[in-house]
Amino acid sequence: MNTNESVATSYTTLRGDSVHELEIKRSRFITYLYRVESEAAAREHIAALRKTHFDARHHCTAFILGPDRMTQRSNDDGEPSGTAGIPMLDALAKRELPNGTQLSDILAVVVRYFGGIKLGAGGLVRAYSEAVSTALDHATLLPRQRLRIFTLPAAHASAARYENELRAAGYQVEPTQWQAESALVHIGIPDTPEAAEELRTHVATLTAGAGELTATETRWVDLI
Known part of the structure; x- marks a missing residue:
């Protein structure tokens, strides 16, 4: 086998982009899921959403790329450290799928509109994790x-x-x-x-x- 060839022989990604919204204690968590195959493509989507939701307080992100999932990034975008990006990344990385594969080539962006009630560190972790997990529940996935x-x-x-x-x-x-x-x-x-x-x-x-x-x-x- 070529040394540049992936070890993985299958994985799962999105069939198409999707969006889902949750409201938690008056804050709106709008989760966008995109199928992406490069960091450049992921960052283009993030930049576009920052323009679309210019009035939102946070645009938190997480993505996983490649058949072997070697590229994994997350960003809290102003939320307390570790309360947004990492829980979102965990929701993608640890997702259990019926076919036994893992998610990759996927970007999650959670746009938060603050509702005036502070959630606390633990509440934020749960909210961002739930936002991505629920969005995945509503998305259509595709094995590769x-x-x-x-x-x-x-x-x-x-x-x-x-x-x-x-x-x-x-x-x-x-x-x-x-x-x-x-x-x-x-x-x-x-x-x-x-x-x-x-x-x-x-x-x-x-x-x-x-x-x-x-x-x-x-x-x-x-x-x-």
Whole structure:
């Protein structure tokens, strides 16, 4: 494996951006969730919200980036230290998902309009954590998976049959590359040794042992 390649083979992100509002002791906590893939994109969203909600007292943020979640940032934006950004980040980082993956490529911004009643440090921690957790409850999430792409040479007369039978067996068939005298069928599978061995066994049966698989690139895909 390339040393620059992610260790993770799957994670979960947002299907689309979302917004949810909570009122706690007359303070409004408006949580925006965005799918982002870079710090630059995250900071563009934050800057835009500061302009949209220019009259809000706080714009607290947290984001996690990358399949391996190596980039994690948070900001209290004027709230007492540790009472906003870190609880928000924890709500993202520790979210338990039914598919067993973890959240990444996600930005949370909580815009707070102060309602005149102080919440105290403990109250702020609970409020910001709840704001993000509740927003996630209402968001639509999307799993992503790293696929390893294999190519299978085939005669023109066999390529369509291979495509159909591989699809019927549950494999992701990418667009076939048609050449002058033959075709290359492209197959995407989860990037694990077990999945590769299963594919080799299936192709051996499909081609009566004549098929020669070649592993090529890896690619992250949304599992829609």
